[in-house]
Structures are given as structure tokens and as C-alpha cells.
Amino acid sequence: MFFSIENGKSGKPHPHFDYATTALNSNLIQKIMSSEHLLISEQDLKEVSQFLYGDEIPNNIKLGEPWPLGFHQFRRSLAVYAASSGYVSYPTLKSQLKHISMMMTVYYTDSNSRAINILGNGPEVKAMQKEWQEAQARVESDNLHELLDSRVTLTGAAGKNLQKRKVENKLPKFLDNRNSTKKAVKNGKIRYRSTLVGGCMSIKPCDKGAGVLASACISCENAVFSPESKSILLQTKDFYESQLTLDIPKRVHHEYKTSIKKIDSLLSVLVLK
Numbered sequence: 001m002f003f004s005i006e007n008g009k010s011g012k013p014h015p016h017f018d019y020a021t022t023a024l025n026s027n028l029i030q031k032i033m034s035s036e037h038l039l040i041s042e043q044d045l046k047e048v049s050q051f052l053y054g055d056e057i058p059n060n061i062k063l064g065e066p067w068p069l070g071f072h073q074f075r076r077s078l079a080v081y082a083a084s085s086g087y088v089s090y091p092t093l094k095s096q097l098k099h100i101s102m103m104m105t106v107y108y109t110d111s112n113s114r115a116i117n118i119l120g121n122g123p124e125v126k127a128m129q130k131e132w133q134e135a136q137a138r139v140e141s142d143n144l145h146e147l148l149d150s151r152v153t154l155t156g157a158a159g160k161n162l163q164k165r166k167v168e169n170k171l172p173k174f175l176d177n178r179n180s181t182k183k184a185v186k187n188g189k190i191r192y193r194s195t196l197v198g199g200c201m202s203i204k205p206c207d208k209g210a211g212v213l214a215s216a217c218i219s220c221e222n223a224v225f226s227p228e229s230k231s232i233l234l235q236t237k238d239f240y241e242s243q244l245t246l247d248i249p250k251r252v253h254h255e256y257k258t259s260i261k262k263i264d265s266l267l268s269v270l271v272l273k
Contacts, residue, residue: 039064050114052249076108083109087132090196102232103239106196133186141182144192147199147224148175155269156223158201192224197233197263199224218262230270237263 040063048057060068079097082088088096094105147154147162148171154163165171174184184190191203195217202222217223240256240263248256 039066047114047116051111079105079108080110080112080115083112084115087128089194091194101235102196103235106236106239137182137185140185140192141178143194143199144175144181144190145178147192147226150226152226152228154224154226155266156198156218156225157221159199159224159226162201162224195223197236198226198229218259218266225266225270227270230267233263233267233270 040061042063045057045061045063048061075097079093082093082096083090090102090105090109093109094102097105097108099105099108148166154160162171172184172190174180174189181190185192188203190201192199192201194200197217200217200220200222201224202220237260240260243256244253
């Protein structure tokens with residue numbers, strides 16, 4: 001989905017930036033998308049409805065018809081499915097998409113928690129999962145120890161608990177060194193991964209839409225925040241406020257307003273630390 005001029009594809013200069021955009025054969029694309037096995041199905045309509053929070057599906061998306069495809073949808077689709085896969089972090093995705101702001105990356109991945117699993121369970125996927133789990137355990141172990149070694153005051157339910165147990169010398173034995181922590185992560189005893197606005201210690205995958213909604217993280221018993229969270233929280237708040245000026249579904253409007261209130265509440269605590 002990311003065609004590059006460097007790999008020999010033909011293209012034309014971008015009008016505002018020093019790189020080229022790939023030129024594709026639109027007639028060929030249309031022919032491919034009109035193939036019978038790629039026509040819009042009942043499952044497609046169900047997924048679109050999930051993405052739109054149950055709102056009315058656009059008139060140009062009809063059962064049995066070709067997709068009204070725009071080339072930019074390939075880019076958006078990659079962002080959504082990459083985020084939902086759990087194998088790609090927001091900073092990595094931001095770098096791949098060449099976004100200036102993390103907020104734009106979040107916008108691109110909106111609704112990823114409702115995306116279907118397109119990876120499957122083939123042997124090549126299982127091999128990738130094994131590699132990923134090894135790398136993930138190492139990174140999470142490193143991040144946990146950097147957090148424990150830092151002198152900053154943590155907040156968020158999990159952050160406060162972690163710091164309290166350290167002060168009382170009641171941390172689990174597997175947090176004594178990074179290798180034992182790495183094994184504990186692999187065995188599902190502990191987790192720590194970055195979120196858009198801080199960190200998360202939930203052992204289970206997030207099902208609260210926290211990839212997009214800051215309120216889901218702020219209210220979560222597994223959340224970790226530090227003073228460093230302040231700048232990204234302010235950026236997130238600015239993004240939500242800009243979205244409120246647009247014509248968006250009522251449910252989304254409510255979620256963004258709720259997120260703004262919860263961000264303000266958390267910021268008041270972080271500012272005092």
C-alpha cells in the first residue's frame with residue numbers, strides 16, 4: 001500500500017513537498033475492484049456500520065456493487081488495520097505515514113478497535129507472532145524498569161500503585177532485573193505498553209477504544225501517567241476541540257466532550273506534581 005519511487009515505481013512531483021506521489025493505472029484498478037469476489041458483501045456492510053457507530057451507511061455503498069474506492073483509502077485502511085493488529089505502535093505508524101502530528105495519526109486510525117482481524121492464523125502469521133512476542137517482552141521490560149528508575153511522580157491508578165509498592169519495597173520478585181521481567185511479560189504476569197497519552201499495565205488487550213479516546217485511558221484502573229504526559233494531553237485536547245467544530249455523529253461528539261473534561265481533570269493533577 002506504500003508504493004515508493006525509490007523502488008522503481010513511476011510518479012510525479014508533489015506540488016508542496018520534495019517527494020513524488022505514485023501514479024497508478026485507474027482503469028486497471030477499477031477493473032480489479034469490479035471483480036465478483038471484491039463486490040460489497042453483507043459482511044462489508046456490517047463492518048462499515050460498525051465503523052460509523054451505527055449511523056446510516058452512505059448511498060454509494062450498496063450490496064453487490066463495486067466499492068466507491070478512492071486511492072487515499074488504501075492509506076487510511078493500512079493505518080486502521082495496523083493499529084488494530086497490535087503489532088504497530090502509534091509512533092511507528094506516525095513515522096511510516098510521515099505525519100507531522102501524532103493527532104493526525106490518531107485521526108487516521110479512528111475506529112480501529114472495531115476493525116476485523118485480517119491477519120488470519122496461518123503458519124507465517126504464527127511465526128510473526130512468536131517474533132513479535134519476544135521483541136514485545138524485551139521492550140516492555142525495558143520500559144518498566146525505566147519507569148521504576150525514574151524520579152518522577154506517577155499518577156493514574158496503576159501508576160500510583162506501582163510507585164507505592166516500590167516505596168514500600170513490595171514489588172514482585174520478577175521486577176528485580178530486566179531478564180526476569182521479560183520472562184514475566186512473556187508469561188502474562190505483567191504488562192506495560194505506551195498509549196497515546198501515557199502508559200497501560202493491563203494484561204488483557206484493551207477493549208475500551210483507548211487508541212482514540214483519552215477518556216478511556218484516564219478512567220482506566222490500568223493507566224499510568226507522568227508529568228511528560230502533559231504535552232500530549234494538551235495536543236489531544238486541542239484535537240478533540242477542533243473535531244467538535246465539524247459535522248460528526250452525536251455519539252462521537254459526546255465522547256470528545258467527555259474526553260476534554262477528563263483531560264482537564266487529569267491536567268490539574270499533573271500540573272501540581
